[in-house]
Amino acid sequence: MSLAIFDLDNTLLAGDSDYLWGQFLVDTGVVDRDRYEEANRTFYEAYKAGTLDIDAFLRFSLRPLSEHEPDVLWRWREQFVREKIEPIILPQAQQLVESHRARGHTLLIITATNHFVTEPIAARFGVDELLATRPAMRDGRYTGDYLGIPTFQEGKVRALHAWLAQSGCEAEETWFYSDSRNDIPLLEQVTHPVAVDPDEILTHHAHRQGWPVISLRD
Numbered sequence: 001m002s003l004a005i006f007d008l009d010n011t012l013l014a015g016d017s018d019y020l021w022g023q024f025l026v027d028t029g030v031v032d033r034d035r036y037e038e039a040n041r042t043f044y045e046a047y048k049a050g051t052l053d054i055d056a057f058l059r060f061s062l063r064p065l066s067e068h069e070p071d072v073l074w075r076w077r078e079q080f081v082r083e084k085i086e087p088i089i090l091p092q093a094q095q096l097v098e099s100h101r102a103r104g105h106t107l108l109i110i111t112a113t114n115h116f117v118t119e120p121i122a123a124r125f126g127v128d129e130l131l132a133t134r135p136a137m138r139d140g141r142y143t144g145d146y147l148g149i150p151t152f153q154e155g156k157v158r159a160l161h162a163w164l165a166q167s168g169c170e171a172e173e174t175w176f177y178s179d180s181r182n183d184i185p186l187l188e189q190v191t192h193p194v195a196v197d198p199d200e201i202l203t204h205h206a207h208r209q210g211w212p213v214i215s216l217r218d
Contacts, residue, residue, distance in 0.1 A: 003171040004100035005160070005186075006127070007178035008111040008118060011196045012093040013085065014217060017121060018061065018113040019044045020084045025064055028076070047112075048199065050181045054112070054152045059144065062135050065116060066144035073116070073142075081120050089124065092216040096177070097125050106169075110160060112152040112182070116142070131159045156186045178202070187211070 009016040022040035025031045039060060046052040065073060100107060108129040109122045115132040122130040134147040149155045164171060174190035176183070181201035187193035195206035195213045206213050 001169045001171050002103070002105045002173040003108060003175070004097075004105040005108045005110055005174065005176040005190065006093075006097065006125075007176075007180065007183055007196075008109055008121065009113060010179040011177055011216070012090060012097070012109070012125060013088045013121070014090050015088040016044065016047075016113075017085060017111075017117055020088075021080060021113075021117045022061065024076070024080045024084055028079075030068075030076070031064055047182070048180075050201065052152075052182075054150045054155075058114070058133060058146050058150060062114065062142065062146060063144045065135055065142035070141060077116070077120060080117075081124070085121055085124070090216045092218075094125065096216060097127065100175070101126070105175075106171075108160075108163075110151055110156050110186070112150060112156070114146070129163075131156070131163055153182050154185050156183065157189055160186065160189070181205070 006012055009018065019040060022036065026033050026037045043052065043057045043060065097107060107127045108131065109127050110131040111118050113132060115130065115134050118130060118132045131151050133150045136143045136145040136147050149158055151159045173192065175192040175194060176187055176190040177194045177196045178187060179196050179198050179202065181199055184202065184205055193211045195202050195211055197215050197217055198206060198213060203213065
C-alpha cells in the first residue's frame with residue numbers, strides 16, 4: 001500500500017480549524033468573548049511555539065461540547081464549515097490530494113484538532129480516513145473529556161502505527177505533508193516527508209534533512 005498522509009491546519013487549509021472553531025463560538029455568542037477569546041489566542045500561540053499543553057488545551061476546547069445538545073452542536077458545525085472553513089480551503093491543496101488519489105494511493109488526514117471539528121472537513125476533501133483526537137461521549141452527549149492519546153506530536157506517530165496495525169496493511173511508501181514543527185516526529189517516520197508552507201523551525205529542519213519544501217498558497 002502507498003499511503004499519502006496530510007496534516008490539516010495550515011497545510012490543506014490556509015488557517016487553523018481548531019482556533020477558528022473557538023472564534024466561531026465567540027462570534028456567535030456561545031461563549032464569553034473576553035475570557036474565551038484571550039485563552040484561545042494564548043493556546044494557539046503556544047501551539048505555534050511548540051509549547052502547547054495539549055491536555056489543558058483539550059479540556060478548554062472540548063468544554064463547550066459538553067454544555068450543549070449534540071443536534072445543536074451539529075447545526076453550529078455546519079454553519080462553521082460554511083462560514084469559516086470553505087473560504088480557507090486551498091485549491092492547490094485539493095489538487096495535491098487529487099493527485100495522490102489518481103495514483104491509487106490511500107489517503108489519510110491526521111490532525112491534533114478534535115474529530116468533531118475535523119470530520120466534515122475531511123469529508124469536504126473526500127478523505128475517508130481521519131485520525132483526530134476523539135471527544136468522549138456518555139449517554140449521547142459529549143463529556144468535555146477525550147479518549148486515548150491526543151493525535152499531537154508523538155501522539156500522531158502512535159496513532160498512525162495503531163491504525164496500520166488495526167487495518168492489517170503494510171505501507172511500503174508513505175508521504176506526509178505538514179507545516180508544523182510539532183509534526184517533525186511523524187515526518188521523520190515516512191519515506192517522503194514534505195514541508196508545506198512551514199514554520200521557521202520546520203523550515204530549518206527540512207533544509208538540514210534535505211526534505212522538499214513546497215507551498216500550496218498563491
